[in-house]
Amino acid sequence: MILQVYWLYILKRCSIMSTPKSGSSSKPKLPKDPSNAVLPGLADEMSNSQVKVLPMTEIKVKSRLRELDEEKLRDLMYTVEKDDLLQPLVVAYYEGEYLLIAGHHRFEVCKRLNRSMVPVRLMQNIQNEDHLRRLEISENLFRNELSLLERAVYLAEYLKRDSALSALTAEEIADKVNISRRTFFYYKQVASMNEQNPDVIEKILNLPQDIKNSRSQLLDIYNLPTEERNELITTLEGNAATTYQAAKKAVTRLAVEAGTHESPLTITQVTRKRVQELKEVHQHFRMIGEDITMTDLVDRCLDLGLAYLKQHDFNVRIPAVGAES
Known part of the structure; x- marks a missing residue:
């Protein structure tokens, strides 16, 4: 019962809706033609x-x-x-x-x-070397034959080597590179996974172009357990005719048979885990003499999340509990 009430509360409280900045159109910004980019280079x-x-x-x-x-x-x-x-x-x-x-x-x-x-x-x-590398990257970054993965890798390196550009907001960088802000965040997400898994990038670069252009498949590969990920990459490299889903299904089946497969948590399992963690944090607050309710604790967590989103150039609003959504 506690779990159900908590989950309903979170769903209602977390009706996060993007709101456009003042003076901007409410329509999503469409991807632009990369050949018209104004990135210094x-x-x-x-x-x-x-x-x-x-x-x-x-x-x-x-x-x-x-x-x-x-x-x-x-x-x-x-x-x-x-x-x-x-x-x-x-x-x-x-x-x-x-x-x-x-x-x-x-x-x-x-x-x-x-x-x-x-x-x-x-x-x-x-x-200097940063200048040299930026020139090389800018010459390659907007080629039509580049995959999403390659473009994400190059843009991430360019930003690291250009402190003035990297200091801009996400929207300003997206305008400079002549892509939509959503596309920029796709690149950023993929590049972040590359940084967390530096040993994987070279292997994935050898995969078919359709996989390197699929954000969902790339993130799926990065999130697999190491052994399954390596087996999947080997399978895809060795048989160009094999589809991604067929290869993943075969690798998962072998891992299950070997008893090494790690199933991802369901939403219910994740929720139970988070509720338990909140209870433990709540208990610690009580032990140090701070009077705080579970509702206050959830609100603090949401405030931290909102602060993080705003820091990363998202404009969001959360309606009050009981307000029309």
Whole structure:
């Protein structure tokens, strides 16, 4: 009975409804065209570059955001053989080295064609490694072929390396990157899971594109027990024709048979657990002589939750108990 009353109270008390900021439209903000992004980066600094020819052997590839696409390489090789390199590579001169910033596929094609010299756009005013990395990320971040996972990873790293941009609100950053705020929070959620599971990201990057574009499937993978997650990734990598749901079902069945499967808690189980925790906290308050009711305790928890949401740029209101929702 206590559980039912508590649950009904929480449902009523927690009718959290998003409210638009004053002066803004109540309609959800639709995703924008990433190609129109205004994020500071490579395109902004091209005017300071100069075109010259460099020996292939002097250009260093220190990092690569994405794996090379063999199909794209074959198509590009045909074009370069026929019409030569139409677009110069983008190279930065930093600490005595010529570092490749943009054009990894073109560079690889020239290498396979045994080209000794290549045209480049040379950028020389590189401030530090953060500046160098931001240029490389900005060149890749808005490519159409990027998955949700890859875009989330790159945007998270860009923000870490740009203190001025990361200090903005979520809405301001979303406007800068030219995406909706909801999409930005999707990226942020996926990037957060990556940070909590750094050993998993490289494995997931090798999975099919449809999985890397599915926020629900990505979060599902991250939340699996370690053994089941590794088995699922191995299954998906080994059989491209296997659907995600079929692979997960097979892995779960094997884990159940082995007695290692950890079933997620139901809503009822989670509620019971939270009620018990509230009772224990309530008891501790009474032991230290503080007169507080369970209702007061729940209200304090809700206030903390609201403060957290507002801190993260959400505008929410909670109707009073008994008010029309």
